[in-house]
Each structure stands twice: as structure tokens, then as C-alpha cells.
Amino acid sequence: MTGFIDGTDPLGKKRSYAYQVVVFQIAPVAGLPPVYDAHFAISDLNRGTFSFEKRTLPGLFTSTQNRFDLDVLGFKMGGSMGGYYAKAARADLQYAIDLTSQATQGPTLNGANGVETYGTWKSPYYSYNVNRTTGTLWDHGVPIKVTGTTWYDHEWATGAPGQADSGWTWFGVSMDDNTQYNLSFFMKGNGTIDKVIGVKTANGTFTPIPENQLSLERMGSWKSPHTGYTYPASWKVNLPEGSINIVPMIQDAELYAPVTQKFYYEGPAKVTGTLGGRAVTGKAFAEMNPWGVDWGLRILP
Template identity: 30%
Template sequence: MQRITQGRRTWKLVVLSGLLGLMLALSSCTFPGMVSTNAQLPAYVPVGEQKPLPPVQFPQDEGSHNNLTEWWYYTGHFNGQDGHRYGFEFVIFQVSRSDLPPLFASHFAISDITRGQFAYDQRNVMLPLDNSKQAGINVGIGDWRIQGRNGHDHLEASMKDYAIKLDLNGVKAPTLHDGKGLITYGLAGYSYYYSRTRMQVSGQLLDHGQPVQVSGQAWMDHQWGNFLTLGSGGWDWYSMQLSNGGDIMIYFIRDATGKVISTYAGYTDDKGQSIVIPQSAIQNEVLDHWLSPHTGINYPSGWRVSINDPRLKVNLTVMPQLKDQELVVTKSTGNVYWEGAVDIQGQQNGQTLSGQGYVELTGYTK
């Protein structure tokens, strides 16, 4: 889900700081992942539109749009040649409000599973919107960049102790959520949304100054549209890449009391064919909790996820690879969330399988 949000004179810096504060106040609730809303993600039906919104097109729609909210979101797993295990998150958000230049914000995180450590960094900057209409992705903040076309992407980011230069190649056609990649949040607006649910990863990680050749797989979300947050609450978002080649995305949207008010699940098989799973077929049980020593927030930590549908019967246990994968990113998108690498064990249609994935938890408080 949700899958919201860096030689001048002193007075210009003051004005810029004020504008950034305004942008963050307007937009931070939408980051990261899905908006908080009590809508049920029905298929998009234009209401009051003079003409229907156009369908998603590739590679034209991979790049920036002149919409209120947009993001490119990558999570994944890779190993060094010696078997050292890592997870990673890299996201760039683009937020446009009024006539101000867009605000770009970014988060970069490494889950160093073998070392048992978690590291992250954040950035933001106001930049003019790229109006070149060039097909493909080309967004960045300084040397943090995402570039790509037709599912062949390149990521670069760096922070203290870690840096990545990764090439990602989609092995399946993009999954258009809700069938056409266009969903509505009712009064909150509409959103285009597709995922590349399985991308091969290769490249280099700089780990504490040491170059490491890595390989693995990743998940990519791209979402954009004229949507805003309505109300408060949060969401739990799961991406799961299974050993039989199937991929599952589930999210549960919660209201301010913690009650789940909307559920969405999609399954993409090993051939790239996708289906939407009805809400009634999904069950989720929290197995444990983790109390953050940084913020005092109590997060769920471990889940049993079940899907009981005639087309797909799944029982999965999802466990964090590290307990502490919390990001306190109040300087860039104004929020705190947990997003972490997970291991998966279970059964699908009676067959034992395993897998890896990512879970995102937002809206949790002390």
C-alpha cells in the first residue's frame, strides 16, 4: 500500500523552508503507501467527468505525471556472493499542490539481515516538474536516482555505511490493480496503480566501504493520481513473492480506532496472469508484537495470512527478518512507519512453499 511523501540568500532559505513546511503539512498523511479512506476500491466509474480517464500505457506512464500525488516504490531482497543476506527499500515521492513546484521526497533503507542491523536515510527537495514527456522513469534527488523503461530499471542511492547501484529487470508483465490499474477512493479522488511484482536484481552494494556483487529479486509499485487523504488511520501492506512463482499483494486499511474498514488482495501467477481476491476470502491473524525503543510505538510483528478462494487456497506464516525495521522520517515526509523484509512459510493449494516479501505498517501510535 500505500504504497506518501533537498549560494542562496538567507531570506530565500526562509521562504523555501516555509514552502516545504506547507507542502509537508498538505501531503505527509499520504505517505507512504495507500491513502487512508473508508472506500472499498471499486472499479473506477467516472462521476462528473467530461470523458473517461485514459488507460495505463507503457512506457509512457512509467514517468512523472502532473498530478497531486505520485510515487515509485521498490522493495526487495538480495544476497552477496558469500550468502550475506540483505533487504532494501527505495522510494521517491512526488507531491504537487497549488502552483508551487513539486516536492520530491525519498527514503532509502537497508535491512542487513546477516549482520542484524537496519539503516535508513531520507531526503526532500523542491524541483520543477519534468515536462519533456519522455517515456520511462527519470526521477531523483541529487545522486539518489531511479531511471528505467519497460521494466528495465536502474537504482542508485547512498548513505552512511551503504550504497546501491542496482539493475532491475521485470520477469512478468505489470499487474494492473483492480484489473485496469485505475481505482477510486470516492471523495478522496482516483489513482492509477500498477506493480511489477517480480523483478530480477543484480548490481553492486557498498557495505561499510566494501564492494559486494549482489543478486536477488524485487517488487515495484507505481501509483499516481489526484487523490488526497480523508480522515485518519493507517494500513498494513504485504507484498509476497512465493517459491512457486506466484506473487500476492494484500492491504488492510484501518480507521482511527484500528478497525479494518477496507481490504484488497491480488494474486499474480508464475505466467503473469492476475486475479482480484474477494475480501471475504481473506483472513489475517497477528502472532506477536514489537515495541519500538525509538518511538514507543507497539507494532504487530508476525502474521498468519489465509486466502480461501476456489481459485487460490493459501495459508502462510509471515515473519520479520529483523524486528527493528522502523523509519522515523519526520524530516522528509513527516511520519513514522515500519517497513521490513519478511520470510514466508506455508502452503498453496496443498503444496508446501516458502518465500520472501515486505510488510509496511503505518498509522500506529503509542
């Protein structure tokens, strides 16, 4: 779950944040329960800071036919059929959230009939792109009632896409006119884009984007002070109806584990561009799983 939320603090100051609560299920060893790796991050858009925390263990998971509830050492996520919740607090209590979201349109099936493919790799993938969100965020102990929107997606697969050093860039783009784009660009280890997958959703109706009408330009560079990896600083995406520019709201949105040096990037971005001959604006979340790095180093343990 990723989203943008706003509120007013007790002193009357308007506050804006982006948040993410992401859970990876790590394939279980035979005879043992699966392990869950949960990540909680807050982008404080007033302070211009990004902070994250991760927790890993065999999570407490319950499910029925249409509902799930997951608790990974206090990082909680669950829900059913477009209605979801997220609860998480940093150990130092700098930030915490208690949010509920309700979809305002049906699910989008990403890829071909809801399955992304890259070579022999296949991943069923759906998303609820627009979810009305309400709840409370605690900013350094101060409770703030917030409202906003959340993007919820669920993807599951076995193995990894491409080769051991392949990577990808993903964007969940929410335009201000209620159009969304789910865009995936898969890279070889040398950074060459090898596969593109895109879906446009307009007012709840989704349409795949032809691969030959979707391309990515990487603009500038930013070197992480944590891992030394060099990422693009921003992007231009060319679409059938025009192009959009995606610029991080906070450049340093890398999630990394200092001990193991495993890492990836995911953070909020501003979107501007021209589509269908008119100027457009929006927001996005951008994710980069670094290319040219062995798979064992990339996803946090």
C-alpha cells in the same frame, strides 16, 4: 523499489541484503514545483541490522512518454516499461547501491482494473512483481557484486485513504513457486479492518482476490523504541487456497524522523504456510502506515 539481493564479499563470505528506494511526490503548492521525499533503506540480513536515510527537495525530474529519471540529492531512480535502476548512498557511506532491474513478466494491475478505492479515495496502481536484478552493493566501503529480485510498483492519488487517523498494512509477497500476492488492508483509527484489496499473480497472469476470501490476523506486538508506537509483531493472511504466515526478518524496520517524529514501517519478511494443500515458502516486504495517528505524523517529511 524493494528487493532481495545476495553476493559474496572479497573474503568469500556470502552476504544477503534487502533494500528499498522509495520516492513520495508531495503535492505542489500552486505555482511551485513538486517536492520529492526519497527514502533509502538497507536491511543487512547477516548482521541483523536495519538502517535508513531520507532526503527531501524539489527533485530533478525528467520524463518522456515511456521513461522517467529522478534525482533527489543523489538518491536516483528511473527507467522505462519494466527496466529500472536505483542508485543511492548513505551520507556516512556505510551502505550504497548501484542496481539495474529487468522485468521477467508483464505488469500486474492492482485493485479493480488497476485502481484501488477506499471510500471516495481512488489510486491508480500497477506493479512489476518480478525483476531480475544485478549490480553492486557497498557494505562499509567494501564492494560486493550482487544478484537478486526486485518488486517495482507505482501508485498515485490525491488525498489520503479513509479518515485522518486511518492506516493500512500492505504486503508484497513473492512465493518461491513464482506466485505473487499484492495485499492491502485498510484500518479505521481503532484498528478495525475496514477494506481489503488483493491480487494474485501466477506465472505472469493476475487475478483479483474476492474481498470475502481475504482476511488478516495480527499476531503479537512490538513497541518501537524510537516512537513508542505499538505494531503487530507478525501476521497470518487467510487466502482462498489456504493461509500464509509473514514474520519480519528484522523486527525494527521503522522509518522515523527524530525531529518531527513522523514515521511508518517497511521491511523484509519471511513467508511460510500451506496453499492448495502443500507447504509453501517465500519472501515479502511488509509496510504499515500506523492507524490511530493523525495523518500529519505518519509519512516522513
